Amino acid sequence: MTTLPFQAGPAATGSPPRSRRDPVIVVTATVCVVLVLLALLAPLLTPYAPDATDVYAIDQGPTSAHLLGTDSLGRDVFSRLLDGARLSLLGPALVTVTATVLGTSLALLAVWHGGWVERILVRLLDILFAFPSLLFAILAVVAFGTGLTAPAIALAVAYTPYVARIVHSVAASERHLPYIESCQLLGYSTWRTVLTHVLRNLRLAIGAQATITYGYALLDLAAISFIGLGVQPPTAQWGLMVSDGTSDLLNGHGQQSLAAGAAIVLTVVTVNVLGERLAARSERSR
Numbered sequence: 001m002t003t004l005p006f007q008a009g010p011a012a013t014g015s016p017p018r019s020r021r022d023p024v025i026v027v028t029a030t031v032c033v034v035l036v037l038l039a040l041l042a043p044l045l046t047p048y049a050p051d052a053t054d055v056y057a058i059d060q061g062p063t064s065a066h067l068l069g070t071d072s073l074g075r076d077v078f079s080r081l082l083d084g085a086r087l088s089l090l091g092p093a094l095v096t097v098t099a100t101v102l103g104t105s106l107a108l109l110a111v112w113h114g115g116w117v118e119r120i121l122v123r124l125l126d127i128l129f130a131f132p133s134l135l136f137a138i139l140a141v142v143a144f145g146t147g148l149t150a151p152a153i154a155l156a157v158a159y160t161p162y163v164a165r166i167v168h169s170v171a172a173s174e175r176h177l178p179y180i181e182s183c184q185l186l187g188y189s190t191w192r193t194v195l196t197h198v199l200r201n202l203r204l205a206i207g208a209q210a211t212i213t214y215g216y217a218l219l220d221l222a223a224i225s226f227i228g229l230g231v232q233p234p235t236a237q238w239g240l241m242v243s244d245g246t247s248d249l250l251n252g253h254g255q256q257s258l259a260a261g262a263a264i265v266l267t268v269v270t271v272n273v274l275g276e277r278l279a280a281r282s283e284r285s286r
Helices: 023-040 077-113 115-129 133-144 149-175 178-185 190-226 238-244 246-250 255-285
Strands: none
Touching: 023 077, 023 255, 077 115, 077 149, 077 190, 077 238, 077 255, 115 149, 133 149, 133 190, 149 190, 190 238, 190 255, 238 246, 238 255, 246 255
């Protein structure tokens, strides 16, 4: 996982200057909203129960009855794709929120306290950088068992230093700006200064890194399920669907793997493009 190339620069003391809406941000954000709505409304939109089997419709291609075909057990791929969107999107969201909160908190703590506190936190984050996220998740599964919880917690810890490094670099430039000194002269507490002013100025940078983190988390959780260590059958989840459909793919029935793989690619590309555009906008506003 790579971090975003933010550069420290003069920060505004208020909201970033208004500019024309970026059409790429609008489109990608709209796609993200649509994906979330499809996941939330999946129980109402699925034409069949996700686990319902039909021995007379095994490995069928797309038809009017089954828009994306069926799998080797006769289950409707479209229904499973929509139902699987909930876990496939919820897991990365939990990872991203946890990593963002932890990383931002540690970075701001290091910047504001400085000295030995900053040195210890930076060294701790450097140690966490040495552990690949997938390896960390696999170790968590070995220790606590398969499922979504253990890999999600492990990935949140693994991604925390990536968020912290970005926030630390940007917050360090904020720390010595005149408006911070003005807040101190006015008697504002550290918490009030950070929550009311600093986080407001860093929100685009934090949001951009969180968006990028979400895409990587989705890929990692899908990979964990693909190798059989994440969500277990018969639960629908995109990574697991890709894995379940590999044998059918070799036999010329690739509808399940292709549909789930396309959903993963669409989501990851969308959130990555959105994150990159937010990062560019953050740099322009500073």
